[in-house]
Amino acid sequence: MTRAGLTTERLVRAGAELADEAGFDQVTLSALARRFDVKVASLYSHLKNSQDLRTGIALLALEELADRAADALAGRSGKDALTAFANVYRDYAREHPGRYAAARLRLDPETAAASAGVRHARMTRAILRGYDLTEPDQTHAVRMLGSVFHGYVSLELSGGFSHSEPDSEETWSRVLDALDALLRNWPAR
Amino acid sequence: MTRAGLTTERLVRAGAELADEAGFDQVTLSALARRFDVKVASLYSHLKNSQDLRTGIALLALEELADRAADALAGRSGKDALTAFANVYRDYAREHPGRYAAARLRLDPETAAASAGVRHARMTRAILRGYDLTEPDQTHAVRMLGSVFHGYVSLELSGGFSHSEPDSEETWSRVLDALDALLRNWPAR
DNA sequence: TGCGATCCCCTAAATGCTTTAGGCAAATGC
DNA sequence: GCATTTGCCTAAAGCATTTAGGGGATCGCA
Numbered sequence: 001m002t003r004a005g006l007t008t009e010r011l012v013r014a015g016a017e018l019a020d021e022a023g024f025d026q027v028t029l030s031a032l033a034r035r036f037d038v039k040v041a042s043l044y045s046h047l048k049n050s051q052d053l054r055t056g057i058a059l060l061a062l063e064e065l066a067d068r069a070a071d072a073l074a075g076r077s078g079k080d081a082l083t084a085f086a087n088v089y090r091d092y093a094r095e096h097p098g099r100y101a102a103a104r105l106r107l108d109p110e111t112a113a114a115s116a117g118v119r120h121a122r123m124t125r126a127i128l129r130g131y132d133l134t135e136p137d138q139t140h141a142v143r144m145l146g147s148v149f150h151g152y153v154s155l156e157l158s159g160g161f162s163h164s165e166p167d168s169e170e171t172w173s174r175v176l177d178a179l180d181a182l183l184r185n186w187p188a189r
Numbered sequence: 190m191t192r193a194g195l196t197t198e199r200l201v202r203a204g205a206e207l208a209d210e211a212g213f214d215q216v217t218l219s220a221l222a223r224r225f226d227v228k229v230a231s232l233y234s235h236l237k238n239s240q241d242l243r244t245g246i247a248l249l250a251l252e253e254l255a256d257r258a259a260d261a262l263a264g265r266s267g268k269d270a271l272t273a274f275a276n277v278y279r280d281y282a283r284e285h286p287g288r289y290a291a292a293r294l295r296l297d298p299e300t301a302a303a304s305a306g307v308r309h310a311r312m313t314r315a316i317l318r319g320y321d322l323t324e325p326d327q328t329h330a331v332r333m334l335g336s337v338f339h340g341y342v343s344l345e346l347s348g349g350f351s352h353s354e355p356d357s358e359e360t361w362s363r364v365l366d367a368l369d370a371l372l373r374n375w376p377a378r
Numbered sequence: 379t380g381c382g383a384t385c386c387c388c389t390a391a392a393t394g395c396t397t398t399a400g401g402c403a404a405a406t407g408c
Numbered sequence: 409g410c411a412t413t414t415g416c417c418t419a420a421a422g423c424a425t426t427t428a429g430g431g432g433a434t435c436g437c438a
Contacts, residue, residue, distance in 0.1 A: 004387075030424055040425080042387045050425065106347045136355045140363040143350060144337065147364070151340020152332070158295045161332060166325045174329040175336070177376050187370040189363070192404070192415060219395055229396080231416045239396065 004038050008046045011036075012056035019057055019098025027054060027098070054105060059115055061099035065092050066116035069123050078130040079180040085127055086149055086176055093153040100153070131183040141183060148179060193227050197235045200225075201245035208246055208287025216243060216287070243294060248304055250288035254281050255305035258312050267319040268369045274316055275338055275365055282342040289342070320372040330372060337368060 014035055019027050029050050033040040047053050065088070072084040093100040107115060124142045133141055152175065155161065161168040203224055208216050218239050222229040236242050254277070261273040282289040296304060313331045322330055341364065344350065350357040 006386075028424060029426095039388060041389080041427085044426075045386060104343075104347070109348075109352075112348075136359070137363070139353075139355060140360045140367075143341070143344070143357075143360050144364045144367060146349070147340030147344055148333065148336050149340070150344060151336030151338070154293075154343070155332070155336055155339060158293070159298070159301075160335070163298075164328075166328060168332075170325070171329045171332050174326070174378070175333045177378075178329075178333060178371055181374070181376040182367055182371045185370070185374070187366050189366075195415075217395060218397095228417060230398085230418080233397075234415060 004036050004042075006036060006038065006042065006046055008056065011043060011046055012053065012060055015053050016057045016060055016096070016099050016102070019102055020096050021098070024054075024057075024098045024101035027057065029053065054102060055107065055111065057099065057102040058105040058107060059111075061096070061103035062116040062120070064096075064099070065089070065103060066119040066123070068092060069120065073123055073126065079176075081127045081130060082145075082180055082183070083176050085123065086179075089149045090153050090156075090172065093157055097157055100157070104150070104154075128183070131186070133183070133186055137186055141186065145179065148175065193225050193231075195225060195227065195231065195235050197245065200232065200235055201242065201249055204242050205246045205249055205285075205288050205291070208291055209285050210287070213243075213246075213287045213290035216246065218242065243291060244296065244300065246288065246291040247294040247296060248300075250285070250292035251305040251309070253285075253288070254278070254292060255308040255312070257281060258309065262312055262315065268365075270316045270319060271334075271369055271372070272365050274312065275361075275368075278338045279342050279345075279361065282346055286346055289346070293339075293343075317372070320375070322372070322375055326375055330375065334368065337364065 011032060015027050015032055018031055018035065022031070029040050029043050029047070032053070033043055043053075047056070068088045069085055072088045073081055076084050107117075121142065124145055125138065127145075128138050128141055131141075152172065156168055161171065200221060204216050204221055207220055207224065211220070218229050218232050218236070221242070222232055232242075236245070257277045258274055261277045262270055265273050296306075310331065313334055314327065316334075317327050317330055320330075341361065345357055350360065
């Protein structure tokens with residue numbers, strides 16, 4: 001009996017592919033075992049349980065997203081940076097809907113603190129350096145940007161904006177214009 | 190053997206309570222049967238399958254949300270209406286996290302078209318009558334509001350804003366100020 | 379090269395959720 | 409009071425999760 005060469009890394013990566021292809025809720029150890037032509041119990045040498053797999057996919061997605069965002073932000077500032085950052089988010093979600101769903105998984109606090117989610121928050125704050133905001137408004141703005149990006153992508157992905165005029169592409173562009181205008185003119189308390 | 194008095198209505202309602210108490214992903218026919226002290230197979234006389242239950246909970250949540258929103262909007266306009274509407278959304282999600290999660294379920298197009306989601310969209314548009322927006326900007330704004338509300342509530346619920354200053358309450362209030370300012374001053378193309 | 383230790387994947391089995399098929403008894407209507 | 413309908417049942421199959429324990433492959437080291 002030759003070995004299949006399973007590792008946690010390979011399993012998580014394959015799980016991420018499975019999520020993108022079939023949906024995050026279709027990610028099961030059984031499906032994963034089938035993909036490697038291996039018995040389900042064998043996976044338990046590499047994963048604590050099925051939740052462990054899902055968490056792994058979430059962490060992978062957060063890493064990938066943060067890497068892309070860092071690339072996109074390099075050398076940009078102001079509205080340019082805002083747009084590039086937002087597009088990374090949206091494009092990633094559309095290319096990898098399963099991974100994106102995983103990234104929205106609720107992680108326990110210490111796992112979250114050790115995840116690339118932290119890098120993400122720092123980058124969002126970096127974007128705001130191009131605008132004239134001081135604390136606590138900067139934090140309010142960080143939260144609002146997160147909400148808009150996540151909310152938009154999530155609604156778009158679930159089909160909320162399809163089959164209606166104007167198309168989502170245009171709205172997205174106008175929403176970014178609006179956010180830029182808002183940040184340049186953030187209302188005082 | 191006396192009958193338990195099951196109906197689709199009662200099952201869906203109990204399913205919604207279960208969702209709020211234990212989380213939407215804990216809503217199973219088995220758990221529901223336990224709650225009614227009945228065998229699982231008996232539920233199939235009232236529900237097509239477990240997806241049918243989940244859809245039912247989603248539709249219930251959309252109805253309740255739309256009812257609350259309609260109440261909140263009565264007699265209000267402008268920023269008042271915006272704030273009341275947004276708070277309905279946020280409060281509902283915090284009171285009924287399971288139902289709220291259900292409301293975010295992807296429904297098939299015809300079910301969605303027949304749902305209270307439609308009323309919701311109409312109400313969002315009604316709020317914008319207090320601002321000076323014409324098509325297609327009105328549609329862009331509707332989508333943006335939906336994104337912010339859903340995104341904020343969703344991030345807040347998953348713990349994104351807890352354990353950090355300033356508290357979420359204040360950010361929420363400032364985000365509504367910001368949206369109001371933005372709508373009063375929507376950037377031209 | 380040989381050998382012991384470790385690792386990888388296996389079989390087996392328990393538990394739980396979903397779904398279908400078919401049956402009996404309670405409620406309903408005439 | 410009887411036939412029909414309805415509501416809940418038993419039974420069984422399928423699939424996912426998880427644990428326990430075993431044997432063969434592989435690796436480190438003498």
